[in-house]
Amino acid sequence: MGKKKSIKEQVGFLIELQVVDGEIFVLTAEKNEAPSKISTIEKELETKKIGIQQAEESTKALQVKLKDREVSLQQKEGEIKKLEGQLYQIKTNKEYATMLTEIQGIKADNSLVEEEILKLMDAIESAKKKIAEEKELFKKGEASAQKEKVVVSARLREIDARLAELSSKRNEIVPNIGKQVLARYERVLKNRDGLAITQVKDGACSGCHMNLPPQVVSAAKIREEIIACGSCNRILYVDDDVEVN
Numbered sequence: 001m002g003k004k005k006s007i008k009e010q011v012g013f014l015i016e017l018q019v020v021d022g023e024i025f026v027l028t029a030e031k032n033e034a035p036s037k038i039s040t041i042e043k044e045l046e047t048k049k050i051g052i053q054q055a056e057e058s059t060k061a062l063q064v065k066l067k068d069r070e071v072s073l074q075q076k077e078g079e080i081k082k083l084e085g086q087l088y089q090i091k092t093n094k095e096y097a098t099m100l101t102e103i104q105g106i107k108a109d110n111s112l113v114e115e116e117i118l119k120l121m122d123a124i125e126s127a128k129k130k131i132a133e134e135k136e137l138f139k140k141g142e143a144s145a146q147k148e149k150v151v152v153s154a155r156l157r158e159i160d161a162r163l164a165e166l167s168s169k170r171n172e173i174v175p176n177i178g179k180q181v182l183a184r185y186e187r188v189l190k191n192r193d194g195l196a197i198t199q200v201k202d203g204a205c206s207g208c209h210m211n212l213p214p215q216v217v218s219a220a221k222i223r224e225e226i227i228a229c230g231s232c233n234r235i236l237y238v239d240d241d242v243e244v245n
């Protein structure tokens with residue numbers, strides 16, 4: 001470290017440091033979001049997968065039900081044939097009428113079962129179609145998730161490379177700033193979303209937009225001491241090219 005820098009000089013270095021730290025702040029936030037971005041994509045895919053599995057299971061249940069109805073329809077039809085065969089052996093009209101009624105009853109039941117079978121077949125067919133569509137969508141989703149992951153990890157490498165550059169830039173600037181001034185700057189940086197030193201614009205702090213007393217603005221312009229915004233605590237400076245009114 002060279003000879004002690006004046007506050008005016010240190011403010012100049014703080015302004016340079018802020019440019020670096022501002023970018024570090026933004027990049028770090030982006031970097032921290034990356035894992036949740038990927039896990040959101042993965043969760044969406046997982047949800048889709050579970051949905052498909054559930055649809056397949058309920059289709060299977062429909063198929064079991066269909067099989068059961070088909071078997072019982074066959075049994076009832078067998079019963080009808082048997083009863084119809086017996087009709088010819090019946091001796092009294094009354095017995096004949098009773099059996100006929102019984103046969104008609106079974107036939108009526110059967111036509112209900114037949115209707116149910118048709119409905120089940122329809123339901124199974126459309127469920128299968130839907131599952132095939134969902135599987136297609138899932139495949140596409142998986143492919144695009146894979147692409148997205150590649151994009152995100154490429155971006156992460158880019159960010160890491162840039163952060164390394166910024167870190168060495170930072171290391172060049174920091175020795176020019178006094179320990180106390182730096183500590184103060186870093187405290188504000190941490191508490192104020194990565195913005196520790198900010199310009200005075202139109203008599204207001206451009207960090208929080210509160211109007212500043214004229215003496216504060218003048219003091220910030222002179223740069224003989226560190227001047228902070230009374231409202232947000234950020235260090236203030238006035239651009240050298242700007243006249244103070």
Ligand SMILES: [Zn+2]
Nearest residue numbers: 205208229232
């Ligand atoms: Zn402020």
